[in-house]
Amino acid sequence: MSSGVEGRFAGGLGGFHLDADFALAPQGITALSGPSGSGKTTLLRCIAGLAHLGGRLTVAGEVWQDAQTFLPPHRRPVGVVFQEASLLPHLSVRGNLLYGAKRAGTAANVRLDDTIDLLGLAPLLARSTANLSGGERQRVALGRALLSQPRLLLMDEPLSSLDAGSKAEILPYLERLHRTLAIPALYISHDGREIARLADRVLFMKDGRISASEDAPVEPTLAGLGAAERDRLALAALRAGLTPEA
Protein backbone atom coordinates (compact mmCIF):
# COMPACT_ATOMS: atom_id res chain seq x y z
CA MET A 1 0.00 0.00 0.00
CA SER A 2 1.14 3.51 -0.77
CA SER A 3 2.59 5.59 2.02
CA GLY A 4 1.31 8.78 0.44
CA VAL A 5 -2.21 10.07 0.12
CA GLU A 6 -4.73 8.72 -2.34
CA GLY A 7 -8.25 9.88 -2.57
CA ARG A 8 -11.32 10.47 -4.58
CA PHE A 9 -14.36 12.51 -3.65
CA ALA A 10 -17.52 12.82 -5.66
CA GLY A 11 -20.81 14.41 -4.85
CA GLY A 12 -22.79 17.59 -4.65
CA LEU A 13 -22.58 20.19 -1.93
CA GLY A 14 -24.98 23.11 -2.06
CA GLY A 15 -25.32 23.21 -5.85
CA PHE A 16 -21.64 22.61 -6.45
CA HIS A 17 -20.42 19.31 -7.85
CA LEU A 18 -17.06 17.89 -6.91
CA ASP A 19 -15.47 14.93 -8.64
CA ALA A 20 -11.81 14.93 -7.72
CA ASP A 21 -9.35 12.10 -8.01
CA PHE A 22 -5.89 12.83 -6.63
CA ALA A 23 -2.70 11.46 -5.11
CA LEU A 24 0.02 13.09 -3.02
CA ALA A 25 3.60 11.88 -2.65
CA PRO A 26 4.61 10.67 0.86
CA GLN A 27 6.70 13.78 1.26
CA GLY A 28 6.82 17.28 -0.14
CA ILE A 29 4.38 20.03 -0.88
CA THR A 30 1.77 19.66 -3.59
CA ALA A 31 0.15 22.89 -4.64
CA LEU A 32 -3.54 22.91 -5.52
CA SER A 33 -4.30 25.68 -7.95
CA GLY A 34 -7.26 26.82 -9.98
CA PRO A 35 -9.78 29.62 -10.36
CA SER A 36 -11.95 30.65 -7.43
CA GLY A 37 -15.00 28.48 -7.14
CA SER A 38 -13.26 25.50 -8.72
CA GLY A 39 -13.63 23.47 -5.52
CA LYS A 40 -10.16 23.72 -3.95
CA THR A 41 -11.40 24.56 -0.47
CA THR A 42 -14.19 21.99 -0.71
CA LEU A 43 -11.65 19.31 -1.56
CA LEU A 44 -9.47 20.37 1.37
CA ARG A 45 -12.46 20.27 3.72
CA CYS A 46 -13.33 16.78 2.49
CA ILE A 47 -9.80 15.61 3.22
CA ALA A 48 -9.93 17.10 6.72
CA GLY A 49 -13.32 15.51 7.34
CA LEU A 50 -14.99 18.91 7.79
CA ALA A 51 -17.21 18.20 4.78
CA HIS A 52 -18.70 14.83 4.03
CA LEU A 53 -18.96 13.74 0.41
CA GLY A 54 -18.94 10.20 -0.93
CA GLY A 55 -15.55 8.79 -1.79
CA ARG A 56 -12.45 7.23 -0.34
CA LEU A 57 -9.27 8.52 1.23
CA THR A 58 -6.19 6.70 2.45
CA VAL A 59 -3.31 8.41 4.18
CA ALA A 60 -0.07 6.50 4.77
CA GLY A 61 -1.89 3.23 4.23
CA GLU A 62 -4.65 4.07 6.71
CA VAL A 63 -8.24 4.38 5.55
CA TRP A 64 -9.77 7.68 6.63
CA GLN A 65 -12.83 7.29 4.47
CA ASP A 66 -14.42 4.68 2.23
CA ALA A 67 -17.87 3.20 1.72
CA GLN A 68 -17.99 1.94 5.34
CA THR A 69 -15.67 4.33 7.14
CA PHE A 70 -15.82 8.02 7.84
CA LEU A 71 -13.37 9.21 10.45
CA PRO A 72 -14.65 12.43 12.04
CA PRO A 73 -12.19 15.35 11.81
CA HIS A 74 -10.93 14.97 15.39
CA ARG A 75 -9.91 11.38 14.65
CA ARG A 76 -7.85 12.32 11.59
CA PRO A 77 -4.22 13.21 12.25
CA VAL A 78 -4.36 16.18 9.92
CA GLY A 79 -2.98 19.67 10.38
CA VAL A 80 -5.05 22.46 8.84
CA VAL A 81 -4.03 26.07 8.26
CA PHE A 82 -7.05 28.10 7.24
CA GLN A 83 -7.08 31.19 5.07
CA GLU A 84 -7.65 33.38 8.11
CA ALA A 85 -5.39 32.20 10.91
CA SER A 86 -8.45 31.42 13.08
CA LEU A 87 -6.46 31.42 16.30
CA LEU A 88 -8.51 30.65 19.39
CA PRO A 89 -8.92 34.13 20.86
CA HIS A 90 -9.35 33.00 24.47
CA LEU A 91 -5.91 31.36 24.52
CA SER A 92 -2.44 32.88 24.41
CA VAL A 93 -0.03 32.05 21.60
CA ARG A 94 1.38 29.26 23.75
CA GLY A 95 -2.13 28.01 24.55
CA ASN A 96 -2.90 27.87 20.83
CA LEU A 97 0.31 25.99 20.07
CA LEU A 98 -0.35 23.45 22.81
CA TYR A 99 -4.08 22.94 22.19
CA GLY A 100 -3.51 20.29 19.54
CA ALA A 101 -0.19 19.07 20.94
CA LYS A 102 -1.87 18.07 24.22
CA ARG A 103 -4.50 16.07 22.37
CA ALA A 104 -2.26 14.39 19.80
CA GLY A 105 -1.62 11.51 22.18
CA THR A 106 1.07 9.74 20.20
CA ALA A 107 4.80 10.17 20.67
CA ALA A 108 5.70 13.66 19.59
CA ASN A 109 7.63 13.70 16.34
CA VAL A 110 7.31 17.44 16.08
CA ARG A 111 8.70 19.03 19.22
CA LEU A 112 7.64 22.34 20.69
CA ASP A 113 11.18 23.76 20.84
CA ASP A 114 11.90 22.82 17.24
CA THR A 115 8.66 24.35 16.03
CA ILE A 116 9.30 27.55 17.98
CA ASP A 117 12.75 27.72 16.38
CA LEU A 118 11.55 26.87 12.90
CA LEU A 119 8.86 29.53 12.87
CA GLY A 120 10.58 32.13 15.05
CA LEU A 121 7.80 32.05 17.64
CA ALA A 122 9.85 32.54 20.81
CA PRO A 123 9.10 36.27 21.25
CA LEU A 124 5.37 35.69 20.77
CA LEU A 125 4.72 32.83 23.19
CA ALA A 126 3.29 34.72 26.15
CA ARG A 127 1.34 37.20 24.05
CA SER A 128 -2.38 37.28 23.52
CA THR A 129 -3.46 36.56 19.97
CA ALA A 130 -5.32 39.86 19.80
CA ASN A 131 -2.53 42.15 18.63
CA LEU A 132 -0.39 39.91 16.47
CA SER A 133 0.29 40.99 12.90
CA GLY A 134 -1.22 38.99 10.06
CA GLY A 135 2.08 37.25 9.35
CA GLU A 136 2.60 36.40 13.02
CA ARG A 137 -0.89 34.96 13.27
CA GLN A 138 -0.31 32.65 10.31
CA ARG A 139 3.02 31.51 11.75
CA VAL A 140 1.27 30.60 15.00
CA ALA A 141 -1.48 28.81 13.07
CA LEU A 142 1.14 26.87 11.16
CA GLY A 143 3.04 25.94 14.32
CA ARG A 144 -0.21 24.90 15.98
CA ALA A 145 -1.04 22.62 13.05
CA LEU A 146 2.44 21.05 13.03
CA LEU A 147 2.36 20.42 16.79
CA SER A 148 -0.83 18.42 16.50
CA GLN A 149 1.48 15.74 15.03
CA PRO A 150 -0.28 15.48 11.68
CA ARG A 151 0.37 12.83 9.07
CA LEU A 152 -0.91 15.22 6.44
CA LEU A 153 -0.71 19.01 6.35
CA LEU A 154 -3.39 21.06 4.60
CA MET A 155 -2.97 24.78 3.94
CA ASP A 156 -5.77 26.84 2.42
CA GLU A 157 -4.23 29.96 0.87
CA PRO A 158 -2.46 30.84 4.10
CA LEU A 159 -0.87 33.94 2.56
CA SER A 160 -3.79 35.31 0.59
CA SER A 161 -5.03 37.59 3.35
CA LEU A 162 -1.58 39.08 3.96
CA ASP A 163 -0.08 42.22 2.46
CA ALA A 164 3.10 41.99 0.38
CA GLY A 165 5.33 42.80 3.38
CA SER A 166 3.86 40.09 5.61
CA LYS A 167 4.04 37.63 2.74
CA ALA A 168 7.72 38.30 2.19
CA GLU A 169 8.24 37.92 5.94
CA ILE A 170 6.56 34.51 6.20
CA LEU A 171 7.73 32.91 2.93
CA PRO A 172 11.24 32.11 4.22
CA TYR A 173 9.65 30.24 7.14
CA LEU A 174 7.53 28.24 4.74
CA GLU A 175 10.61 27.43 2.67
CA ARG A 176 12.37 26.16 5.77
CA LEU A 177 9.30 24.11 6.59
CA HIS A 178 9.36 22.72 3.07
CA ARG A 179 12.95 21.52 3.55
CA THR A 180 12.26 19.83 6.89
CA LEU A 181 8.73 18.52 6.41
CA ALA A 182 8.54 14.73 6.53
CA ILE A 183 4.86 14.41 5.65
CA PRO A 184 2.78 15.16 2.57
CA ALA A 185 1.30 18.62 2.36
CA LEU A 186 -1.38 20.16 0.20
CA TYR A 187 -1.05 23.89 -0.37
CA ILE A 188 -3.88 25.81 -1.99
CA SER A 189 -2.75 28.88 -3.86
CA HIS A 190 -3.31 30.60 -7.13
CA ASP A 191 -0.15 32.64 -6.86
CA GLY A 192 2.40 31.31 -9.36
CA ARG A 193 5.32 32.78 -7.43
CA GLU A 194 4.34 31.15 -4.16
CA ILE A 195 3.90 27.82 -5.92
CA ALA A 196 7.30 28.11 -7.60
CA ARG A 197 8.99 28.81 -4.29
CA LEU A 198 7.22 26.25 -2.15
CA ALA A 199 5.77 23.40 -4.12
CA ASP A 200 7.20 20.24 -5.68
CA ARG A 201 4.13 19.42 -7.69
CA VAL A 202 1.01 21.24 -8.79
CA LEU A 203 -2.53 19.96 -9.18
CA PHE A 204 -4.83 22.14 -11.23
CA MET A 205 -8.50 22.17 -10.49
CA LYS A 206 -11.37 23.29 -12.66
CA ASP A 207 -15.13 22.97 -12.17
CA GLY A 208 -14.74 20.48 -9.35
CA ARG A 209 -12.28 18.22 -11.19
CA ILE A 210 -8.54 17.80 -11.12
CA SER A 211 -7.71 18.92 -14.65
CA ALA A 212 -3.93 18.53 -14.69
CA SER A 213 -1.00 17.48 -12.56
CA GLU A 214 2.58 18.52 -13.20
CA ASP A 215 5.91 19.28 -11.59
CA ALA A 216 6.17 22.75 -10.15
CA PRO A 217 8.47 25.20 -11.93
CA VAL A 218 11.91 24.86 -10.36
CA GLU A 219 13.22 28.40 -10.26
CA PRO A 220 11.62 31.05 -8.15
CA THR A 221 10.70 33.67 -10.65
CA LEU A 222 10.29 37.39 -10.41
CA ALA A 223 9.37 37.60 -14.08
CA GLY A 224 6.23 39.49 -14.81
CA LEU A 225 6.57 41.75 -11.79
CA GLY A 226 6.78 45.48 -12.12
CA ALA A 227 9.88 47.22 -10.83
CA ALA A 228 7.89 48.84 -8.04
CA GLU A 229 6.60 45.50 -6.77
CA ARG A 230 10.10 43.97 -6.90
CA ASP A 231 11.45 46.85 -4.87
CA ARG A 232 8.68 46.51 -2.34
CA LEU A 233 9.36 42.79 -1.92
CA ALA A 234 13.09 43.39 -1.58
CA LEU A 235 12.51 46.09 1.02
CA ALA A 236 10.13 43.89 3.00
CA ALA A 237 12.65 41.06 2.92
CA LEU A 238 15.35 43.36 4.28
CA ARG A 239 13.04 44.58 7.03
CA ALA A 240 12.29 40.99 7.96
CA GLY A 241 16.00 40.56 8.65
CA LEU A 242 16.98 38.63 5.54
CA THR A 243 20.33 39.34 3.93
CA PRO A 244 20.86 39.16 0.17
CA GLU A 245 22.51 35.93 -0.87
CA ALA A 246 26.05 36.23 -2.16
Added chain:
Amino acid sequence: MGEVVWTTLRLAGLTTVLLLILATPLAWWLSRRRAWWKEIVGAVTTLPIILPPSVLGFYILIAIAPQSPLMGLLHPFGIRTLAFTFEGLVIGSMIYSLPFAVQPIRGAFEAMGPRPMEVAATLRASPLDAFFTVALPLARRGFLTAAILVFAHTIGEFGVVLMIGGGIPGKTEVISVRIYQLVESLRYGEAHRLAAGVVVFSFLALLGLLLVDRRTDEAVR
Protein backbone atom coordinates in the same frame (compact mmCIF):
# COMPACT_ATOMS: atom_id res chain seq x y z
CA MET B 1 -38.27 41.39 56.54
CA GLY B 2 -34.94 39.56 56.45
CA GLU B 3 -36.84 36.36 55.77
CA VAL B 4 -38.48 37.81 52.68
CA VAL B 5 -35.17 39.05 51.32
CA TRP B 6 -33.56 35.66 51.96
CA THR B 7 -36.40 33.78 50.22
CA THR B 8 -36.11 36.16 47.26
CA LEU B 9 -32.32 35.81 46.95
CA ARG B 10 -32.51 32.04 47.35
CA LEU B 11 -35.18 31.84 44.64
CA ALA B 12 -33.22 34.07 42.26
CA GLY B 13 -29.93 32.25 42.90
CA LEU B 14 -31.36 28.78 42.46
CA THR B 15 -33.33 29.82 39.37
CA THR B 16 -30.20 31.33 37.81
CA VAL B 17 -28.01 28.27 38.38
CA LEU B 18 -30.60 25.73 37.23
CA LEU B 19 -31.70 27.80 34.27
CA LEU B 20 -28.16 28.33 32.96
CA ILE B 21 -27.58 24.58 33.08
CA LEU B 22 -30.86 23.93 31.27
CA ALA B 23 -30.53 26.75 28.74
CA THR B 24 -26.98 25.91 27.63
CA PRO B 25 -27.72 22.74 25.63
CA LEU B 26 -30.95 24.30 24.34
CA ALA B 27 -29.16 27.45 23.15
CA TRP B 28 -26.38 25.37 21.58
CA TRP B 29 -28.87 23.23 19.72
CA LEU B 30 -30.76 26.30 18.49
CA SER B 31 -27.56 27.99 17.35
CA ARG B 32 -26.25 25.14 15.19
CA ARG B 33 -27.47 24.46 11.64
CA ARG B 34 -30.46 26.72 11.39
CA ALA B 35 -33.48 24.82 10.13
CA TRP B 36 -36.72 26.78 9.94
CA TRP B 37 -38.57 24.38 12.24
CA LYS B 38 -36.09 25.08 14.99
CA GLU B 39 -37.62 28.54 15.18
CA ILE B 40 -40.80 26.88 16.46
CA VAL B 41 -38.80 25.84 19.50
CA GLY B 42 -37.13 29.27 19.47
CA ALA B 43 -40.54 30.97 19.53
CA VAL B 44 -41.83 28.74 22.33
CA THR B 45 -38.80 29.51 24.50
CA THR B 46 -39.27 33.23 23.83
CA LEU B 47 -43.02 33.22 24.52
CA PRO B 48 -42.70 34.06 28.25
CA ILE B 49 -41.41 37.53 27.29
CA ILE B 50 -44.70 38.57 25.72
CA LEU B 51 -47.24 36.51 27.66
CA PRO B 52 -48.93 38.33 30.53
CA PRO B 53 -47.57 36.92 33.82
CA SER B 54 -51.10 36.06 34.87
CA VAL B 55 -51.55 33.85 31.81
CA LEU B 56 -48.23 32.15 32.44
CA GLY B 57 -48.95 31.83 36.16
CA PHE B 58 -52.39 30.38 35.45
CA TYR B 59 -51.06 27.60 33.23
CA ILE B 60 -48.13 26.81 35.51
CA LEU B 61 -50.52 26.64 38.47
CA ILE B 62 -52.72 24.17 36.59
CA ALA B 63 -49.69 22.10 35.62
CA ILE B 64 -48.38 21.81 39.18
CA ALA B 65 -51.74 21.36 40.91
CA PRO B 66 -52.54 17.93 42.47
CA GLN B 67 -55.00 16.97 39.70
CA SER B 68 -52.64 17.65 36.80
CA PRO B 69 -51.41 14.65 34.78
CA LEU B 70 -47.88 15.99 35.23
CA MET B 71 -48.17 15.80 39.02
CA GLY B 72 -49.89 12.43 38.64
CA LEU B 73 -46.55 11.09 37.44
CA LEU B 74 -44.96 12.27 40.70
CA HIS B 75 -47.64 10.90 43.04
CA PRO B 76 -45.88 7.51 43.38
CA PHE B 77 -42.86 9.45 44.75
CA GLY B 78 -44.99 11.07 47.42
CA ILE B 79 -45.19 14.45 45.71
CA ARG B 80 -48.83 15.58 45.57
CA THR B 81 -48.48 19.12 44.37
CA LEU B 82 -45.96 21.87 43.84
CA ALA B 83 -48.50 24.68 43.99
CA PHE B 84 -47.78 27.16 46.81
CA THR B 85 -44.36 25.59 47.48
CA PHE B 86 -40.86 26.99 47.09
CA GLU B 87 -40.00 24.25 44.57
CA GLY B 88 -43.02 25.25 42.51
CA LEU B 89 -41.78 28.86 42.59
CA VAL B 90 -38.40 27.79 41.27
CA ILE B 91 -40.00 25.92 38.37
CA GLY B 92 -42.30 28.86 37.61
CA SER B 93 -39.41 31.32 37.73
CA MET B 94 -37.36 29.15 35.40
CA ILE B 95 -40.13 29.14 32.81
CA TYR B 96 -40.74 32.86 33.28
CA SER B 97 -37.05 33.75 32.78
CA LEU B 98 -36.21 31.10 30.16
CA PRO B 99 -35.91 33.59 27.26
CA PHE B 100 -33.53 35.76 29.28
CA ALA B 101 -31.18 32.80 29.59
CA VAL B 102 -31.54 31.28 26.13
CA GLN B 103 -31.29 34.45 24.02
CA PRO B 104 -27.92 35.82 25.20
CA ILE B 105 -26.29 32.38 25.23
CA ARG B 106 -27.67 31.50 21.81
CA GLY B 107 -26.50 34.86 20.50
CA ALA B 108 -23.00 34.28 21.84
CA PHE B 109 -22.83 30.81 20.29
CA GLU B 110 -24.04 32.18 16.94
CA ALA B 111 -21.61 35.11 16.98
CA MET B 112 -18.76 32.63 17.37
CA GLY B 113 -19.50 31.06 13.96
CA PRO B 114 -18.55 27.52 12.97
CA ARG B 115 -14.81 28.15 12.57
CA PRO B 116 -13.55 27.80 16.18
CA MET B 117 -15.23 24.41 16.51
CA GLU B 118 -13.70 23.33 13.20
CA VAL B 119 -10.29 24.47 14.34
CA ALA B 120 -10.69 22.51 17.58
CA ALA B 121 -11.74 19.41 15.63
CA THR B 122 -8.68 19.59 13.38
CA LEU B 123 -6.63 19.85 16.57
CA ARG B 124 -8.04 16.50 17.76
CA ALA B 125 -10.63 17.82 20.20
CA SER B 126 -13.77 15.67 20.30
CA PRO B 127 -17.04 17.61 19.99
CA LEU B 128 -17.63 17.48 23.76
CA ASP B 129 -14.03 18.48 24.52
CA ALA B 130 -14.28 21.37 22.04
CA PHE B 131 -17.58 22.46 23.54
CA PHE B 132 -16.04 22.83 27.00
CA THR B 133 -12.63 24.17 25.96
CA VAL B 134 -13.63 26.42 23.05
CA ALA B 135 -17.38 27.13 22.81
CA LEU B 136 -18.02 27.82 26.51
CA PRO B 137 -15.01 30.13 27.01
CA LEU B 138 -15.80 32.03 23.81
CA ALA B 139 -19.43 32.47 24.88
CA ARG B 140 -18.60 33.55 28.44
CA ARG B 141 -19.96 37.02 27.86
CA GLY B 142 -23.32 35.57 26.85
CA PHE B 143 -23.35 33.49 30.02
CA LEU B 144 -22.56 36.48 32.21
CA THR B 145 -25.29 38.51 30.55
CA ALA B 146 -27.76 35.64 30.94
CA ALA B 147 -26.90 35.17 34.61
CA ILE B 148 -27.35 38.85 35.46
CA LEU B 149 -30.58 39.14 33.47
CA VAL B 150 -32.13 35.99 34.95
CA PHE B 151 -31.18 36.92 38.50
CA ALA B 152 -32.53 40.47 38.18
CA HIS B 153 -35.63 39.37 36.31
CA THR B 154 -36.45 36.80 39.00
CA ILE B 155 -36.08 39.42 41.72
CA GLY B 156 -38.49 41.59 39.74
CA GLU B 157 -41.22 39.07 39.00
CA PHE B 158 -44.57 39.57 40.63
CA GLY B 159 -47.54 38.14 38.78
CA VAL B 160 -46.27 34.61 38.38
CA VAL B 161 -44.98 34.24 41.94
CA LEU B 162 -48.18 35.63 43.38
CA MET B 163 -50.32 33.17 41.42
CA ILE B 164 -48.32 30.01 41.98
CA GLY B 165 -46.71 30.85 45.31
CA GLY B 166 -49.54 32.55 47.11
CA GLY B 167 -47.19 34.69 49.19
CA ILE B 168 -46.86 32.36 52.19
CA PRO B 169 -44.49 34.09 54.66
CA GLY B 170 -41.18 32.25 55.08
CA LYS B 171 -41.97 29.93 52.21
CA THR B 172 -43.11 31.60 49.06
CA GLU B 173 -43.34 35.26 49.98
CA VAL B 174 -40.84 37.34 48.00
CA ILE B 175 -39.98 41.03 48.07
CA SER B 176 -42.29 42.12 45.26
CA VAL B 177 -45.27 40.37 46.83
CA ARG B 178 -44.44 41.79 50.28
CA ILE B 179 -44.30 45.34 48.88
CA TYR B 180 -47.74 44.83 47.37
CA GLN B 181 -49.13 43.60 50.66
CA LEU B 182 -47.49 46.44 52.62
CA VAL B 183 -49.05 48.99 50.30
CA GLU B 184 -52.44 47.26 50.57
CA SER B 185 -52.30 47.65 54.31
CA LEU B 186 -51.00 51.24 54.00
CA ARG B 187 -47.61 50.50 55.63
CA TYR B 188 -45.81 52.91 53.31
CA GLY B 189 -42.65 53.28 55.42
CA GLU B 190 -41.71 49.62 55.15
CA ALA B 191 -42.79 49.54 51.50
CA HIS B 192 -40.46 52.47 50.80
CA ARG B 193 -37.45 50.73 52.30
CA LEU B 194 -37.97 47.50 50.36
CA ALA B 195 -38.82 49.27 47.11
CA ALA B 196 -35.77 51.52 47.35
CA GLY B 197 -33.64 48.45 47.97
CA VAL B 198 -34.93 46.84 44.77
CA VAL B 199 -34.28 50.01 42.77
CA VAL B 200 -30.70 50.22 44.02
CA PHE B 201 -30.12 46.53 43.41
CA SER B 202 -31.56 46.66 39.89
CA PHE B 203 -29.44 49.69 39.05
CA LEU B 204 -26.31 47.92 40.24
CA ALA B 205 -27.20 44.81 38.25
CA LEU B 206 -27.65 46.83 35.05
CA LEU B 207 -24.47 48.78 35.68
CA GLY B 208 -22.62 45.53 36.17
CA LEU B 209 -24.06 44.25 32.90
CA LEU B 210 -22.94 47.31 30.97
CA LEU B 211 -19.47 47.20 32.50
CA VAL B 212 -19.14 43.54 31.57
CA ASP B 213 -20.16 44.39 28.00
CA ARG B 214 -17.61 47.17 27.81
CA ARG B 215 -14.78 45.09 29.19
CA THR B 216 -15.40 42.18 26.82
CA ASP B 217 -15.70 44.62 23.91
CA GLU B 218 -12.17 45.72 24.66
CA ALA B 219 -10.89 42.18 25.16
CA VAL B 220 -12.26 40.87 21.87
CA ARG B 221 -9.78 41.92 19.19
